[in-house]
Amino acid sequence: MGEEEFLSGYDPSAYPAVAVTVDVVALTIRDGRLCVLLVERGEQPFAGRRALPGGFVKEEGLDAAALRELEEETGVSLARVHLEQLKTYGNPGRDPRMRVFSVAYLAFAPSLPEPEAGTDASGAYWVPVEEAAGLAFDHDVILADGLDRARAKLEYTPLATAFAGDDFTIAELRQIYAAVWGEELHAGNFHRKVLSVPGFVESTGETSTRGGERGGPKPKLYRAGDARLLHPALLRPTREDDVR
Amino acid sequence: MGEEEFLSGYDPSAYPAVAVTVDVVALTIRDGRLCVLLVERGEQPFAGRRALPGGFVKEEGLDAAALRELEEETGVSLARVHLEQLKTYGNPGRDPRMRVFSVAYLAFAPSLPEPEAGTDASGAYWVPVEEAAGLAFDHDVILADGLDRARAKLEYTPLATAFAGDDFTIAELRQIYAAVWGEELHAGNFHRKVLSVPGFVESTGETSTRGGERGGPKPKLYRAGDARLLHPALLRPTREDDVR
DNA sequence: GCAATAGTGTCTATAAGACACTATCTT
DNA sequence: AAGATAGTGTCTTATAGACACTATTGC
Numbered sequence: 001m002g003e004e005e006f007l008s009g010y011d012p013s014a015y016p017a018v019a020v021t022v023d024v025v026a027l028t029i030r031d032g033r034l035c036v037l038l039v040e041r042g043e044q045p046f047a048g049r050r051a052l053p054g055g056f057v058k059e060e061g062l063d064a065a066a067l068r069e070l071e072e073e074t075g076v077s078l079a080r081v082h083l084e085q086l087k088t089y090g091n092p093g094r095d096p097r098m099r100v101f102s103v104a105y106l107a108f109a110p111s112l113p114e115p116e117a118g119t120d121a122s123g124a125y126w127v128p129v130e131e132a133a134g135l136a137f138d139h140d141v142i143l144a145d146g147l148d149r150a151r152a153k154l155e156y157t158p159l160a161t162a163f164a165g166d167d168f169t170i171a172e173l174r175q176i177y178a179a180v181w182g183e184e185l186h187a188g189n190f191h192r193k194v195l196s197v198p199g200f201v202e203s204t205g206e207t208s209t210r211g212g213e214r215g216g217p218k219p220k221l222y223r224a225g226d227a228r229l230l231h232p233a234l235l236r237p238t239r240e241d242d243v244r
Numbered sequence: 245m246g247e248e249e250f251l252s253g254y255d256p257s258a259y260p261a262v263a264v265t266v267d268v269v270a271l272t273i274r275d276g277r278l279c280v281l282l283v284e285r286g287e288q289p290f291a292g293r294r295a296l297p298g299g300f301v302k303e304e305g306l307d308a309a310a311l312r313e314l315e316e317e318t319g320v321s322l323a324r325v326h327l328e329q330l331k332t333y334g335n336p337g338r339d340p341r342m343r344v345f346s347v348a349y350l351a352f353a354p355s356l357p358e359p360e361a362g363t364d365a366s367g368a369y370w371v372p373v374e375e376a377a378g379l380a381f382d383h384d385v386i387l388a389d390g391l392d393r394a395r396a397k398l399e400y401t402p403l404a405t406a407f408a409g410d411d412f413t414i415a416e417l418r419q420i421y422a423a424v425w426g427e428e429l430h431a432g433n434f435h436r437k438v439l440s441v442p443g444f445v446e447s448t449g450e451t452s453t454r455g456g457e458r459g460g461p462k463p464k465l466y467r468a469g470d471a472r473l474l475h476p477a478l479l480r481p482t483r484e485d486d487v488r
Numbered sequence: 489g490c491a492a493t494a495g496t497g498t499c500t501a502t503a504a505g506a507c508a509c510t511a512t513c514t515t
Numbered sequence: 516a517a518g519a520t521a522g523t524g525t526c527t528t529a530t531a532g533a534c535a536c537t538a539t540t541g542c
C-alpha cells in the first residue's frame with residue numbers, strides 16, 4: 001500500500017495514535033569539557049532519570065520546534081546557536097506508553113550561563129558527556145549518535161567556531177577541538193593549519209587583552225570566516241579501529 | 245511543555261491526527277547513468293505526478309518500513325541493498341490533507357531489472373536523476389538532499405561498491421563514480437588510488453571474461469573489501485562554489 | 489630568572505594529479 | 516593494422532606531522 005492509498009482512505013480514529021516529538025542534543029564547552037544539556041524527568045516513566053530536552057511538535061516546522069524547545073529549556077535566546085537535524089528514532093517500544101517518533105536535533109552553543117531554575121527550564125543543567133549515561137528512553141543512543149556526528153563535523157566544517165564567542169584566539173579554538181575529540185592537538189601545527197584553510201577564520205586585527213593566562217605573549221583575535229566547508233579538511237589522527 | 249508532560253496528559257482524540265511515512269530515494273546505475281526509482285501517483289493530490297516510493301509506517305521500525313516499501317515497489321528481494329536514513333521532513337502543509345511527517349531513506353542498489361508491472365510495483369520505474377523534476381509533495385527537495393548525501397558519501401566510504409555486482413572491475417567502479425559525480429575521472433590515477441586505500445577492494449584472483457568491450461586487456465576482478473571508511477578519502481575535485 | 493605560551497621555520501613522509509608509457513585485447 | 520583499454524612508472528606539488536626555535540608574557 002502506497003502513501004497515497006493510505007492517506008486517501010484515512011480515518012484518524014481507525015488507527016493507533018502516534019506522536020512526534022523533537023529531542024535536542026545540545027552541546028557546549030564549559031571549563032574545557034564537552035557538556036550536554038540534560039533535564040530531570042519529574043514523571044513516569046523514567047521519573048527522576050535524566051533525559052535530553054524535548055517535546056511535542058506543534059503547528060510548526062521541525063526546526064522551529066527544536067529551537068523553541070531549546071530556548072524554553074535554557075531560558076536563553078539562541079540567536080547564534082547552530083542547529084541541525086540528526087536522525088529520527090521510531091522503534092516500537094522506545095516509549096512504553098504509545099508509538100512515539102522522535103526527531104533528534106544536534107545543537108552547538110557557545111558557553112552559556114547555567115539554565116535558570118524556576119522557569120520552564122527548572123531542572124535543566126549542563127553535564128560533561130562522559131558522565132551522561134543512564135538516560136531515559138533511548139536517549140543514550142541518541143546522545144552517542146550526536147557525539148559521533150559532532151566529532152565528524154569538526155573535521156570538514158568550521159562548526160567548531162559555533163562553540164566559541166564572537167571572537168576567539170587560535171588556542172581557544174584548539175581547546176574546543178581537544179574537548180570534542182578528547183585528545184590534545186599539537187599547538188604549532190594546529191595554528192598554521194587553521195590559518196591556511198581559506199575562510200575558516202579571519203583576523204579581527206585586535207589582540208587579546210585577556211591573553212596569556214599562565215604567561216606567554218598576547219594572542220591575536222579571530223572571528224569565524226565565510227567558509228561552509230574546510231578545504232582541506234582538518235582530520236583527526238586516524239585510529240584503525242574506526243575504519244574496519 | 246516537555247515531552248513527559250505532554251505524554252502523560254495525552255488524549256489521542258484531543259489532538260490533530262498526524263501520520264508518519266517513509267519515502268525512499270533509491271539510486272542505481274543503469275547504462276552509465278545515475279537513476280532514481282519513481283512511482284506514478286494514481287490519486288489526488290498530485291494524481292498523475294511522479295513521486296518517490298513510500299508509505300505508512302506500520303508496527304515496525306523505521307528501517308524495516310523503508311526496506312518493506314522498497315521491496316514492494318521493486319518486486320525484488322533486496323538482500324544486498326544499502327539502506328540508510330536520510331532526513332525527516334515535517335513542514336506543516338507539505339501534504340495538503342493532514343500533518344504528515346516523512347522519514348526519508350537513501351538506498352543504493354546494484355543494477356536491477358525494470359520493476360514488474362502488474363504487481364504492487366505497477367507504475368514504478370527507474371528515471372535518470374537529471375530527468376526527475378516536478379515530483380509530488382516536497383519530493384524534489386528530498387531527492388536533491390539524497391543526491392547531495394550520496395555524492396558526499398562516495399568520497400569517504402566504500403559505498404560505491406553497493407552499486408556494483410558481487411565482483412567488478414576497477415573500470416566499472418570508476419564509471420560508478422563518474423555517473424554519481426557527473427564528471428570523468430582519470431583512469432590511471434583512479435586505478436592506483438583505489439588499490440592503495442586499505443580495505444576498499446580485494447582481488448578475487450579472477451580475470452574478467454566479459455572484459456575489454458572495445459579492446460584492451462582483460463581486467464582483473466575485485467570484490468568489496470572490509471573497510472567501512474576510506475582512509476585516505478577519495479575526494480572530488482574541489483569546486484570553490486561548494487565551499488563558501 | 490623561570491615557566492608557559494604564541495607564532496614561525498624546517499624537514500620528512502605521504503598523497504594527489506599530470507603525463508607518459510607498455511602490454512593486451514577487439515574490430 | 517588501428518584504436519581502445521588495463522595497468523604501471525615517474526615527476527611535481529600540496530599537505531600533515533614531528534621537531535626546533537624565537538619572542539613575549541605572568542609569576
